[in-house]
Amino acid sequence: MTISYNWLSEYLPISEVGMAEILAPEKLAKILTSIGLEVESMERHERVKGGLQGLVIGEVLTCEPHPNADKLKITTVNTGEPAPLQIVCGAANVAAGQKVVVATVGTTIYPATGEPLTMRVAKIRGVESYGMICAEDEIGLGTSHDGILVLPENLVPGMPAADYFKPYSDWVYEIGLTPNRMDAMSHFGVAKDVCAYLSHHHREVRPVSPFTDTWKADNQSLPIKVEIENTESCRRYAGVSITGVIVKESPQWLKDKLVSIGQRPINNIVDITNFILHETGQPLHAFDAAAIIGNTVIVKNLPEGTAFTTLDEKERKLGADDLMICNAREGMCIAGVFGGLKSGVKENTRAIFLESAWFNPVSIRKTSVRHGLRTDAATRFEKGVDISNTVNVLKRAALMIKEIAGGQIASDIVDVYPQPLPKTEVALKNHYLKKLSGKNYHPDKVKRILTALGFEIVKEGLDELLVAVPYSKPDISIPADIVEEIVRIDGLDNIAIPSSITISPAVDALGAKEAWKDKMANYLVGQGFAEILTNSITSSKYFDEATLATTVKMINNLSAELDVLRPSMLETGLETIAYNINRKNNHLRLFEFGKTYAVDAAGVYQEPEHLCLYLTGKQGEDGWRARASQLDLYAAKGVVSALTALCGLTDLRFTRPDEGVLLLEFYHGKQLLGTLEEVSRKKLQAFDLRQDVYFIDIQLTALLKAAGKQKIVYKEVNKFPAMHRDLAMVVDSVTSYEAMEAVVHKLKLPRLKNMQLFDVFESDKLGAGKKSVAISFTFMDDEKTLTDKEVDAMVAKLVQGLEKELGAEIRK
Structure with a gap:
């Protein structure tokens, strides 16, 4: 989650006495981390690189031809210093009396293209020059190089150029949000948390609300009806019509805000909906009103396989569970996920219908994953948005559109909310709070923290507090969630660390197995192997139809490349080998503990454990005394023998089941322990590998079972010579x-x-x-x-x- 300091500050009480220092960028970063919004990075953002630092306004006093060059001129420029500067300039439009931007000696300029340049005293065709009169592309203000910038005559020489141009600069925080913190996926949501912290640790403050009570429709010229057929997937849907809009470029302040958090400005309508999304956390969607056939919006599902073309001009086949926003004839938008091509706002759009809604998180997540559309809107909806804020956000957006894009609000708010959602109520006992947090909290302090966070005190008892959870926190449903809210606002650092902890010893049923794994891992690392951990979800393209018949397939795969649970560990290991070899790390000995997966019948799954080893390249590096030996089938066989001997199994038997391939099976008695193979050319080519790879697949359960049966017998060291x-x-x-x-x-x-x-x-x-x-x-x-x-x-x-x-x- 990316947060702009300037943007966030608009909702914080920075103007109040003493707050500017408390909420300085560095200190605010510490506050955010302390309340659970971990600041992973804090970086300076500048619309103009360098912020025009060092550049000043100058006045050209004289302008004479250069004696040794036809296209150059010698100027004297007043930069506010006691003596004017002599500057050689090649611009055709430079003239005496102009107010210009000057880069003096020592100033670094950042051109729109190319590398930064630091000004030095230069001799140009025999004449010394003490700086540069700048064009807009030379200082990053634009791309034009038609001539120098000529500024208004009323500017004072020596004035910093940054004071005139006021280039936007900001601090940008990258916050590592945990999945449950939907309430902090917006600037206003973060501001509410910060104000709760300030109210608890300093003095009571409230966030500056972006919502106003100035709402009023201008006329009723474009009423649009709303119907919800699927009330389970859409519990609330609100909308409003706006006519006479002009779709154009957004004002600079709006573009600056969006660019600072990594958003690309598109046009004023789309930019406003994106602004509202990142301000309040509520996704909006704007429809071209001309596309709403019958002046009716219907929220429903369409038949399985219905074709629908989205904004990216791709035709998609809808699933029966995909919720759609439709007009009287056809679908217009995949609800909460992605808009349609026909109903999208275009340059010639003059009337829009603005949507604000609450969609079921489960429905949105399934649709988003099914179509591979991981949009910002879907990300918010699938975590749950504030259903109580639907209309407030819609009003704010409509007023912004009227202000920035012109036009008139052409209808009242249409708000369809068939079954209002009750607030979740949670009871918190004082002794439970102490038990879970490890700290005694005064009841008044608990109430102040919860009230500051938007909770409503429903009932108060001697040892219990019943609170109503705000709609903006849909993740809170149990007492432990309330404890988390109290502890994070009060501060984890404020909980004392006890001098001793009393615990009951646990019996580790897996101790023997883990001990064997540690023993083998330590041995392999000592022999020069490196442990890897690969993804158990892989691509079905690696396997043939026979293997895929028993492969466990993902229902909700996040990408087409990761759609099955691996039936073999060879392929994921080869991915790692290919990655290393592509980076010139050619000599590899790797091992991995992991599982493979198979389905025998409906609901009957197998997930055996393996120890897999991969060998390729040379064993060590070439030296001046000897060349390193090439890893081969015999080296791999030696590793197998050494590993099994480590487990007490010395009577190993190798067999070759098929003479046509380099594959060995190894047994202890009649028990198959695993296989050893030279990976086939066809398989290596699938991963673009051109060197031999040897693969050892040990059935870990069978190996440890056999090892567990071995008895450890001590025998005195023989004192007689061999x-x-x-x-x-x-x-x-x-x-x-x-x-x-x-x-x-x-x-x-x-x-x-x-x-x-x-x-x-x-x-x-x-x-x-x-x-x-x-x-x-x-x-x-x-x-x-x-x-x-x-x-x-x-x-x-x-x-x-x-x-x-x-x-x-x-x-x-």
Whole structure:
């Protein structure tokens, strides 16, 4: 939410004694933050860059031709100083006796285009120049460069140019509103909060109301009837006709206000409705009265699929739930969301019908999301607007239009309000206030705060206060909401921090699971991985029809790109990889804990947890001693083995279910723990990736279940030395290392502690379809030192088994 300091000040009692200092821009920012309207930034806004600082009014005393240039002139200019300045000027229209704008030496000017320029003493064609006589584009006042600015003769030399032109400047606050603070989505709403704070902490004040009691219709020449068919979606609708308007550019003061908060001025009618929106929080809509066929406005729903062209010239298919503002023949506007092309105000519009209404927040939100129209009006309506202010706002807007756009108010206010909405009443007990806030409040202080915020005291008891909630605060419905209002106006800093807190210890049922996750995360970070967190909502375009058949689809997706819950974590991870690689971060090892989602049948959903890892690029950086190794399928397999070993699972089994793709499944016993794959070229191309990516998908629940069954057994560190033997053998090229492990394990040698592959060599000299494999074996006895004879005997069994089972040929 963007708030202008100048605009906000119009509703604050700054003119009262002592208030100007209290409400200075910096101090006001602190007040706003203290009452829950957190000021995220405070920036200077200037219509003219630099605010014309340093520029002065000058009088040209003399103007002579330059001796060395036909198009230049030498002038002397009175700038209010004891001695006139000599300035070389190239403008054709400069002449003696003119009042002009002068940039003296040391002044920085900000041209309409280009970079700022600081004036220095210059020698132009041999003549010294002590400043510049300015054109409007050279100082940011406009775009014309036809000649220097010539000002009225009555101006006094030396007068600051800013005092004459009065360029608009302001302080602009960016406020981080919480979703429940609809009441603060306007300048007047913020002013009411600030005045409540001042009334509590200083002296009682009231905001300066923008509403007046000067309302009166000029005639009844254009009465327009209003009918509400859907009273659930529209509880109140008011309107008024204005004839004889002239649609044109808005006055400068109005444009300045809108531009300061980031709004683009369009024309006086539209600008006034935008002004009222940001002043009061009430959206308005202006119709071209000529488009209201039958002089009747009907609020209703149209049939499903009805075509409607909106102001952006796009044809949209309406839903049956979309509330529409219609004339006697067709729809004119999507209620509370976006206007229609036919009924919009145009340059030739001479009569308008101005709408102010209350629309159901749920209905507006559904329509806004369905059509992807997140307008300012929809944002207000979907949070709930002040239904009691509908007519007041309409009157103010009509009077502004009459003043700025001309014309006459051509009807009385039409106000259709079938079932007036009662105020919400909330009871607050004193002991509950103390319990929730941690502070004792005097009942009179509580009443003063609530009254200042617009609450009405309905009933007062010994330990209870019954209040009626103002219509401007539709989010307040329970006692805790009232406590929040009291605490934020009184100040969170005014609540004492206790020296001790008594709590009951909680039992964390998820403690073991979270501990395992922390253990794995810490290990991966230590190995150079970085944790990521991607969006569980993703795009359906990433998946084929078979996958989408069981995918959970979003009903109220905020964009076309985010319409399903992810059935796989690969795609969201690839988005992160693509983002990094596009920024030259090519070597990545990432991991993420998350869920995927699927629907088995109506209302039957699955959301298994995963630990996913992504590897691409190199493992480390190239150095002068060695090149970094490329991350590949074996590196990924090593990560899987290390992670499962960390969980106590050492007997991992890898299988390849399909020879056509680089995909491995890994099991503990018969339990599938996950998959490891090299991402396909087709999938990489979908994300514009040109380097290999390896993806590990671990089923977290299955892994932790298996890990939980492992028993931790302590074994004394062996004090006897290990003995090593290396075997090199020639085997068929198709023989896997896993097959060699299986043969060795089948021999059941209890003193064989480890085997490690350390070399693979392939050559035609070994024979067709052959390869050489070298494995290191480690032997150890827990009770004694092994002898060479004992180790040789075990090696002989190994040789015999490998030769028999695999046809291995031991290399001597």
